[in-house]
Amino acid sequence: ILNVEQSPQSLHVQEGDSTNFTCSFPSSNFYALHWYRWETAKSPEALFVMTLNGDEKKKGRISATLNTKEGYSYLYIKGSQPEDSATYLCAPQGGGTSYGKLTFGQGTILTVHP
Amino acid sequence: ETGVTQTPRHLVMGMTNKKSLKCEQHLGHNAMYWYKQSAKKPLELMFVYNFKEQTENNSVPSRFSPECPNSSHLFLHLHTLQPEDSALYLCASSQDWGGQETQYFGPGTRLLVL
Numbered sequence: 001i002l003n004v005e006q007s008p009q010s011l012h013v014q015e016g017d018s019t020n021f022t023c024s025f026p027s028s029n030f031y032a033l034h035w036y037r038w039e040t041a042k043s044p045e046a047l048f049v050m051t052l053n054g055d056e057k058k059k060g061r062i063s064a065t066l067n068t069k070e071g072y073s074y075l076y077i078k079g080s081q082p083e084d085s086a087t088y089l090c091a092p093q094g095g096g097t098s099y100g101k102l103t104f105g106q107g108t109i110l111t112v113h114p
Numbered sequence: 115e116t117g118v119t120q121t122p123r124h125l126v127m128g129m130t131n132k133k134s135l136k137c138e139q140h141l142g143h144n145a146m147y148w149y150k151q152s153a154k155k156p157l158e159l160m161f162v163y164n165f166k167e168q169t170e171n172n173s174v175p176s177r178f179s180p181e182c183p184n185s186s187h188l189f190l191h192l193h194t195l196q197p198e199d200s201a202l203y204l205c206a207s208s209q210d211w212g213g214q215e216t217q218y219f220g221p222g223t224r225l226l227v228l
Contacts, residue, residue, distance in 0.1 A: 004156070032214040043116045044157075044204070044219040051214055089157070093214070100212035101170070104157040 137205030
């Protein structure tokens with residue numbers, strides 16, 4: 001079982017602010033890292049799958065970086081909008097006996113105030 | 115819409131009832147998953163099916179009984195549940211099991227056991 005920590009647990013920002021949050025995971029036996037965005041009463045939506053150390057991925061105003069050697073990933077949102085309000089989940093995927101399994105963090109709850 | 119549907123969306127049952135949760139995916143995927151999210155806990159994997167065969171059972175009590183009649187449908191049969199089983203149950207699918215596959219989630223069934 002992977003120990004996954006996301007910080008902060010919750011975050012309140014004003015519309016237009018840029019923000020970022022962290023996902024920490026064991027660096028050993030790393031296979032991939034998944035980021036999801038989960039709006040209330042909806043399905044979790046995949047944002048990124050990251051695999052290589054130094055990976056940087058971007059989708060609109062959202063981007064993510066990956067450091068597999070030290071075991072962390074950052075998610076950045078530029079110019080936050082109220083529709084960005086959601087819970088952001090990270091899920092590392094280990095190799096070996098954990099092959100294929102995603103271990104989810106508790107998430108960062110983002111609220112963007114107009 | 116993620117292409118994964120779940121019914122019912124809400125369910126209230128007594129401890130002596132038997133009920134079933136249904137999941138259907140319209141994505142042509144080969145792997146399907148059941149996850150559980152209890153209050154203030156991360157998403158937790160319960161079962162994995164790949165090509166209709168169960169490949170993972172994450173030490174789930176036998177009062178939860180999964181069934182996968184074909185690659186598009188997944189059921190979770192519930193019997194003699196306990197109040198602590200009240201949670202959000204999410205279904206997901208991916209093209210295949212293992213690999214760096216994105217999982218696509220349904221909206222979940224909110225279960226309350228009285």
